[in-house]
Amino acid sequence: MKARFAKKREKRRANLEAAKCFADEIITLNSAHSRVVLSDVCSSSSIIDWDSLPRGLDPCAEDHTKLTKPGRGIRKRQQIESIVSHVLHVLENKTLLAGDMENGIETIVDFGAGTGHVGLILAWILGAKARIFCVDMVEKCKMGRKRLDAVNDELGAMLALNQNLGEQHQLLENVSFFDGGIECFELPEMTLGVSLHSCGHLTDLSLRFCLEHKAAFCFVPCCYGQLQHATTSLYTCDQASNMAKFADFDVVQSKKVKERTHGDMGDDSEAICPFVRNISMANPAFLNAKRCMIGIDLRRLRYHLDDIEDKFSLEYSLHVSSLHPLCCSPKNNVVMGWR
Incomplete structure (x- = not known):
């Protein structure tokens, strides 16, 4: 029995080493070839005053979201702040390269939008400068529309009390x-695609959609x-x-570390981020996973861009950053590109 498990551990170590070498x-x-820039372009992300937002836009508002476990709402805030910072960076650079858009309105698609965490915040920040399309399965969209209605009800009540509120309200x-x-989604034109935690192959499908529409992406x-x-x-x-x-970081983590982490975190050991305390570039296990993530994202960018550029003679500025x-x-990882 011990010999069998020893062989499994040895095979796992060999596979991990091979994965690291391939990523490197x-x-x-x-x-x-300097094809994709690897740099943190948005290391500061505190751009949203959550206290000034309608409660329906705040992932920490338990009456509007399902992020009720301790710490999860705060981490979702951080994720939203960071990806929005990256989106604004892409929009700024895209505009500088391509000039002003027709009518000055961005058309942004939020793929795998869920209940609209990112799409609704972008709609709030960009206002009349953008149209936002949130794409997801039926049940998620139902929840998103309900959330949007709650936000607009709250804004309507605020406007009824004070007609002099700013444009953002x-x-x-x-x-x-x-x-x-x-x-199934069709759109004649778009300027940017965005997605926060698009699962597996959805990132490839979303990337392909953006490239075929000659749009930027984040x-x-x-x-x-x-x-x-x-x-x-x-x-x-x-x-x-x-x-x-x-x-996948949960695969790279050893069983003993997983058990210890779950035990330390108690009720906060949620499925979406059970090893939050170990997410650090100083942790060799996370560093290995990070290298593999970068390897996957560089490879998918090269694969899809090479095909599209041959067809449409497009040239993109490509970047891989971090939340x-x-x-x-x-x-x-944050994968970005613009023309």
Whole structure:
């Protein structure tokens, strides 16, 4: 019995080492060609005054969201703040490169939008400068519309009491929810696609959608481990499949560390981020997962961009950054591109 488990542990260590080496090869190759910039472009993310927002926009508002476990709402705030900072960075650079858009209105699609955590905040911040389309499954969109109605009811009550409120306190009439998968969604034109924690292959589908619409993008991928079961040539080779497996931090963590972490955190050991205390570049286990995440994202960018650029002669400025603080989520890569 002990010998069998020893063989399993040895095989796991060998697979992890192979995944790290493959990721390092991809990162080194990228550095040699300077194709994708690896840098933290938005290390400061405190741009949202949550106290001034309608409660329906705040993930810490228990009456409007399901993020009721201790610490989860705060981490969702941090995730939203950071991805919004990155989105604004992309919009600024895209506009500088491409000039003003027609009518000056951004068309932004939030893929895998859930109940609209990111889309509604962008609608609030950008106001009349943007139209936001939130795309997800039927049940999520129902919850999102209910949340949007609650926000507009609150804003309506505020406006009834004070007609002199600023432009940002106007009703959110620039948001639409679309029921269904990305393959059913149609839009004649768009300027930017965004997604916070798009699971597995959804990041690839969203990236492809943006490239085919010649749009900018800002994605935080999630569920890298799902990619080891994908059927596209990008992930079917053993090296890529192995790297996808070890890009999931919960796979890289040892069993003893998992048990100790769960025991320390008690009731806060939620499924979405059970190892939050260990998410640090000083932790070798997280560093290994981070390298594999970067390897996967560099590879998917090169795969999709090479194909699209050959067809449409497009050139993108590409960046891989990180959510801040890192501990807001173990899946903290930010993949960005603009023309």
